[in-house]
Amino acid sequence: MEPRRVKGGLFALIGFVLSPLSWWNDLVVNLPLAYGFGLLVALVAREWFLPGVVAGYWLTNIVGFVLLHKGALDVVSDEPVPYSKHALAKDLALSVGYTLVVVALIWYGVLTVPDGLLSAAGNGP
Numbered sequence: 001m002e003p004r005r006v007k008g009g010l011f012a013l014i015g016f017v018l019s020p021l022s023w024w025n026d027l028v029v030n031l032p033l034a035y036g037f038g039l040l041v042a043l044v045a046r047e048w049f050l051p052g053v054v055a056g057y058w059l060t061n062i063v064g065f066v067l068l069h070k071g072a073l074d075v076v077s078d079e080p081v082p083y084s085k086h087a088l089a090k091d092l093a094l095s096v097g098y099t100l101v102v103v104a105l106i107w108y109g110v111l112t113v114p115d116g117l118l119s120a121a122g123n124g125p
């Protein structure tokens with residue numbers, strides 16, 4: 001098997017795990033990564049938690065879609081295929097849609113910063 005296809009398969013696998021295309025992905029992979037990113041950002045300023053989670057979630061989805069798309073193209077095509085602006089635009093649009101769901105979860109209090117977690121860092125009430 002040629003190295004480009006092996007690399008493409010690895011990229012596609014990582015991309016699938018990061019993309020929101022499986023039923024388990026958001027709960028097991030993307031939300032914990034985004035939540036962790038939000039907590040790191042909230043260490044700087046507590047009110048940055050929501051933007052941090054949104055940015056982290058958005059980044060995991062975008063990276064997932066890009067890797068999945070690029071990896072799949074490398075696996076199935078005979079020639080290397082460049083990643084187009086159209087493909088990037090599509091991946092960005094999908095990521096924004098999923099991000100709106102995460103924003104709603106935070107907005108309605110389903111995801112929050114635990115009270116005692118950040119108080120040790122000087123950002124508590």
